[in-house]
Every structure is written in C-alpha cells, then in structure tokens.
Amino acid sequence: MDLDQLEVLCSEIREYMVECCSHNPGHLGASLGAVELAVAVHYVFDTPSDKLVWDVGHQAYAHKIITGRKEAFRRNRSKDGLSGFPKRTESPYDSFGAGHASTSVSAALGMAVAARLNGQKKKVIAVIGDGAMTGGLAYEGLNQAGFLKDDILVILNDNGISIDPTSGALHNHLLRISTSKTYNSIKSKIWNRISAPTKKLFRKITFSTKTALMNSTKGSLFESLGMRYFGAINGNDIRTLVETLTSLKDIGGPKLLHVITRKGKGYSPAEKNQEIWHAPGKFDPETGARTPGCADISSYQDVFGETLV
Ligand SMILES: Cc1ncc(C[n+]2csc(CCOP(=O)(O)OP(=O)(O)O)c2C)c(N)n1
Structure with a gap:
C-alpha cells in the first residue's frame, strides 16, 4: 500500500473498531489513538521477525485487526474469543503477553539482548503510554537499556x-520537552533550507540538533539515561510516522521516539470525554449514547473506596 492507502486503511480500522466495540465492549479510547502507530510500525518493520511489544496491551486493537x-x-474479550490484550499463544505477532502496565521496556530489552546473543539481526520496538511510563518497572528497563546499549526503540x-x-513531574517534563519553542523554531529554519531530495539525509542532522539542544538547555530525562531522544512528532499522522520510523530504523543503540496522540482519535x-471512553461499555455507534448497564453500576473498587473514606 502507498501512504494514501494507509490513511484510508486507518479510517477503516477505526470504523470497524467502533462498530465492534459498540456491542462487544472494550478499551476503545486508547486503541483509537494508537491506530496510526500500529499501522506504521507494521508497515516499516518486518514483524513478526522484528518484535513489537505493547505496554499493557489495551491499546493494541488495530494491531490485532491487521495481523490476521x-x-x-468481533469476539474480543469473549469466552473462547480473542484476549483483550496481546497473548503469545494467540498470534506470532504478539511477542509479549501483558495486562500489567510498565513491563514493555524490560521485555523488549530482553528480546534485543537475546537477539544479540543469538547473532540475529532483529529490531525490537516497545510502545508505552505516558501513564505506564510513570510505573517503576519502566525505569528498571530504561536503566538497563541506557547501560547495555543494545538496539531498541521505545515509542512513548x-x-x-x-x-x-x-x-x-514526568507529565510536566514531557510537556516541556514537546513544546520547546526554541527547538521548534531552529528545526523549522534548518528544515526550510534543505531541498527535498536531501531532506531524508538531513533528517538525522535535525534530530541531532534537537539532541544537542536538549542537553544544553532543558536536559531530557531520557538522554541523561543514555537513550537518544527523538520527537516530539504527531503520532496520529501516518506520513510523519512512516517517515520518522524509516529513518530511525537505521540508527543503532537505545532510542526513544516521543509521539503525541489523541486518545479516542477519530470518534x-x-x-470529547476521554475518561469515560477509556472503556465505555456498550453504546450506539451513530449517536455515541452509552447503553445503561454494568458500566453504570458501582464497581467493587468504588464501593471499597467509598467505604474506606
Ligand atoms: C500495574 C498496573 N496498574 C494499573 C493498571 C490499570 N491500567 C490499565 S490501562 C491504564 C492506563 C495506562 O495509561 P497509558 O499508559 O498512558 O496508556 P493510554 O491508555 O493513555 O494509551 C492503567 C493504569 C494496569 N494495567 N497495570
């Protein structure tokens, strides 16, 4: 498929996901936001030989839909149906079973080290949300990744x-580094001076400019831990994603690509109401009206929390 066709594919996946989740509820919001990510990673990398690890895994519906x-x-999260999370016995494309948050960096690093020890040329990609990135285990992974220097791409x-x-504090840090005006203005000045055919070659230089700038000014947390930091880019733009991932594919060592996405994108x-639509229960796909039901009855944790308070 070319890039125009990929755009169409992304909207078809979204439509299908909304339709299926309207009568068979699931984690819709996060998966809607990660459609382009799933499509772009599978487009650029050679999965399942290259390993793609989803953190938590609740955002991987598009990944499931395009991997057979x-x-x-249609029977996601049903008895004898698909698991709502990646599951190794379900598909060779599910390289790691998750559910718990913050595990992906460690898992992906383990796969990268195994590939090195076995003399295999494999790319390993972890996709982790900004929420999961606040969990302690993510830092065990980053700690070891920045130290071992194996080839791993973390997509934040x-x-x-x-x-x-x-x-x-991490949220504030991410906001600061993704909205750096100084960096953005320098980057666009450099970019505008480069002719189209050489843009690809020079992309690495603009990335390096950012890296240098981050070190000299705000100091990216990830750079300090030994990961090269790239971004932030629009993670709901399939063209930008494909272009960027294609460039990053040839850069060795531990790298982090910061992508900005919108939870619930396209629906x-x-x-509009991202908290509710994290897992909305059943709903009418035309109007978005949620079907009263289990989702509106107090859950065990609500009763427990209220009683404790
Ligand atoms: C260890 C652990 N704690 C809590 C949860 C519950 N949980 C499921 S999804 C989620 C939010 C994850 O947020 P983020 O990583 O930002 O992903 P997003 O949903 O925004 O794509 C949480 C806390 C979990 N799965 N694992």
Whole structure:
C-alpha cells in the first residue's frame, strides 16, 4: 500500500473498531489513538521477525485487526474469543503477553539482548503510554537499556491521559520537552533550507540538533539515561510516522521516539470525554449514547473506596 492507502486503511480500522466495540465492549479510547502507530510500525518493520511489544496491551486493537484477527475481533474479550490484550499463544505477532502496565521496556530489552546473543539481526520496538511510563518497572528497563546499549526503540505514546489525565513531574517534563519553542523554531529554519531530495539525509542532522539542544538547555530525562531522544512528532499522522520510523530504523543503540496522540482519535464522543471512553461499555455507534448497564453500576473498587473514606 502507498501512504494514501494507509490513511484510508486507518479510517477503516477505526470504523470497524467502533462498530465492534459498540456491542462487544472494550478499551476503545486508547486503541483509537494508537491506530496510526500500529499501522506504521507494521508497515516499516518486518514483524513478526522484528518484535513489537505493547505496554499493557489495551491499546493494541488495530494491531490485532491487521495481523490476521479481523473477524475474530468481533469476539474480543469473549469466552473462547480473542484476549483483550496481546497473548503469545494467540498470534506470532504478539511477542509479549501483558495486562500489567510498565513491563514493555524490560521485555523488549530482553528480546534485543537475546537477539544479540543469538547473532540475529532483529529490531525490537516497545510502545508505552505516558501513564505506564510513570510505573517503576519502566525505569528498571530504561536503566538497563541506557547501560547495555543494545538496539531498541521505545515509542512513548503520549496522549496526556492514563485513565484520568496524567499528572506528576514526568507529565510536566514531557510537556516541556514537546513544546520547546526554541527547538521548534531552529528545526523549522534548518528544515526550510534543505531541498527535498536531501531532506531524508538531513533528517538525522535535525534530530541531532534537537539532541544537542536538549542537553544544553532543558536536559531530557531520557538522554541523561543514555537513550537518544527523538520527537516530539504527531503520532496520529501516518506520513510523519512512516517517515520518522524509516529513518530511525537505521540508527543503532537505545532510542526513544516521543509521539503525541489523541486518545479516542477519530470518534468524537471518545475524543470529547476521554475518561469515560477509556472503556465505555456498550453504546450506539451513530449517536455515541452509552447503553445503561454494568458500566453504570458501582464497581467493587468504588464501593471499597467509598467505604474506606
Ligand atoms: C500495574 C498496573 N496498574 C494499573 C493498571 C490499570 N491500567 C490499565 S490501562 C491504564 C492506563 C495506562 O495509561 P497509558 O499508559 O498512558 O496508556 P493510554 O491508555 O493513555 O494509551 C492503567 C493504569 C494496569 N494495567 N497495570
């Protein structure tokens, strides 16, 4: 497929996902936001030989749909149907079973080290949300990745939301580095001076400019830990993603690509009320009206929390 066709594919996946989840509920918001990510990674990398690890795995519906499980997705999270999360016994494309947050960097690094020890040329990619990036285990992975220097790409899928809006020092840091005006203006000045055919070659230089700038000014957390930092780019733009991932593919060592996405992307009720649409229950796909049901009855944790308070 060419890039125009990939754009069409992304909107078809979204439509299908909304239709399926309207009567068979699931984690819709996060998966809507990660459609382009799933399509771009599979387009650029040679999966399942290259390894793609989804953190938590609740955002991987598009990944499931384009890896041979489109029809089966109708029975997502049902008895004898698909798991709502990546599952190794379900598909060779699910390189790691998850559910718990913050595991992907460690898992991906393990796969990269195994590939090195076995003399295999494999790319390993971890996709982790800004919420999952606040979990301690993610830092065990980063700690070891920046030290071992194996070839690993961490894609930080930053939508500013976990289940509720993400808060804390890391959130503030990500906001600072993704909105750096100095960097953005320098980057566009350099970019505008480069002719089209040489843009590809020079992309690495603009990346390096950012790296240098980050070190000299704000100091990216990830650079300090030994990961090369790239971004932030629009993670809902398939062209930018494919272009960037294609460039990064040839850069060795531990790297982090910061992408900004919108949770619920492409389905307006889910974009407007991102907390509810993390896992909305059943709904009418035309109107977005949610079907009263289990989702509206107090959950065990609500009762527990209220009683404790
Ligand atoms: C260890 C652990 N704690 C809590 C959860 C519950 N949980 C599921 S998804 C999620 C939010 C993850 O947010 P983020 O990583 O930003 O991904 P997004 O949904 O925004 O794509 C949480 C906390 C979990 N799966 N694992």
